[in-house]
Amino acid sequence: QVRLVESGGGVVQAGGSLRLSCVASGRTSSMNAMGWFRQAPGKEREFVAAAVGIDWRGTRTSYSDSVKGRFTISRDYAKNMVYLQMNSLQPQDTAVYYCAADSSFRRLPVEAGAYDDWGQGTQVTVSS
Secondary structure: OOEEEEEEOEEEEEOOOOOEEEEOOOOOOOOEEEEEEEEEEOOOEEEEEEEEEOEOEEEEEEEEOOOOOOOOEEEHHHHHHEEEEEEOOHHHEEEEEEEEEEEEEEOOOOOOHHHOOOOOOOOEEOOO
């Protein structure tokens, strides 16, 4: 059981940047994937990015096509934190962003249903 709390959301103009943070409490491991999802009003929750550690070999990451090249996910395993650096933000990025943790080891799922613990969400609004 992991508690997740997101922060860093806000209002930004198109082309701007935001950095989201998520801190996890409770047991977590680098080999548990952590992901970012987002949900806009009237739409289903969609995958944004995920990351999982692979021992000393580093971190595997995955991105949705819509954010690839603009967003970067990173983790600080010692602090139980995951970040999402969002650059070149566009109005279509407007959504509530959630971080999530997978209780299984060594996988990097993109399906929301694969994740077991979720944060409360943080609002990101991109104005034109």
